[in-house]
Every structure is written in structure tokens, then in C-alpha cells.
Amino acid sequence: MKVREEPLRLLAGAAAGALVTAVDTEQWPDLRARVAAVVAPGLSDLVSARLDEARRRLVAVPRVRLDLARSEFATEWRGSIHAMLGEHPEAAGPLRAVLAEVSPDLPRTAGDFGVPDVTSAVP
Template identity: 80%
Template sequence: MREEPLRLLAGAAAGALATVADTEQWPALRTRVAAVLAPDLADLVSARMDDARRRLVAAPRVRLELARAEFTTEWRGSIHTMLWERPEAAGPLRAVLHDVSPALPRVVGDFAAGATARR
């Protein structure tokens, strides 16, 4: 698989995770993404995602969008690396994002909505 599709998919997944980080959708999406990306290390990946999420939700309200952007940047790189190592996970990850796309919160500038449109 070419580099650019993996990078875009990683960005879409990271954006979706950042979007739901402070919602009740977080546990399900985190679990599904971790299981697809690293089936043998899903618990470890989930724990790392939870650590990043704690930083995001602890951010003061005036800094929340910056915290979401930082989360997205951090996880875009991590997800891209995992996809590079396991490119066969790209299809299942796309399916997860497609499944949750209608349920994602919609706000102006929602990265996940823009990423969905590019697929």
C-alpha cells in the first residue's frame, strides 16, 4: 500500500478518536481501533490511548481544541506506524471508521467529517 493512503487513514482514525475522547463513545471506538491495529497488543495500545485521553480531558476548556489537535497529531503518527507495520489492518480500520461515522458528534471543523468525505 502506498504511503499517502496510510497517512490519510491514520489521520482519519486519530481525528475520530479525538472527537469522541470526551464522550460515551470513547471506550467502544478505542477498543475497536486497538484491536484492529494491534491484535496481540490491544490492551497496551488501549492503555496508551487512555493516557492520551486523560491529558485531553484534563485540559482547561479554553485549551480543549489545542489538546484535541495534540492528541490527533500524537495518534496520527502512532496509528500510521502501526498501519505501516500491518498494512492488512487498513481495510478493517476503514470499516470501523465507516461503522462509527454516522454516530460521531458533528461540529463545525469536525476533522472526522472531513476525513470521511475524502474516503
């Protein structure tokens, strides 16, 4: 059975949303490192560096553009995380666990998104 895209896309959106929410908080270093380690095994240092660069650009944005910049950050990282999950769908469960620890209000399973959880299916 092929892994369905929608649960992974929604999970990527939740992760990007958590990252953009944490970007200017004390949670940033831990969340950034944990997300990178889960979605990009073997490349977590590179992904962490890219996230830090995106964060630097975001926090330098003038306040009048901040909402737009946050939206762009979330869109960019939703796509990147979705692509990484496509390569490593087995990372979906650990990513949900990271998000649940950081923000208990975020959806933790595809079922929480209103989609059956099929991410554990064999591709």
C-alpha cells in the same frame, strides 16, 4: 508492489480524528478498543491503555487550551496509528470498516480521499 504511504497516512488521520471527536463521548470505550484491536493485533491492551492515558491528559486540560490539546492528541495518534498501519497494512480495510460504522461521514476508502486504493497490494 509496495503499499503507498499516502492512503495509510490519510486513514491514520481519519482514525485519529474520530478518536479525538469521541474522546468525551459514550463512543470512546468502544471506538478505542476497536481501533486498538485492528491496528495493534496482540498489543491491543497496551494501545488501549496508552489511548486512555492520553484521553485522561486531554480531558484534564483547561478549557482555554482545549483546542490546542485536541490538535496535539490528533497529531500524536495520527503518527502512532500510521506507524502501526505501516507494520500491519492489512489492517487498513478493517480500520475503514470500524470508522464507517462509527461515523458514516468519514472517508472509508483511499478513493474517498482522492487517492487510488492500493492498500490491498502485496508489499
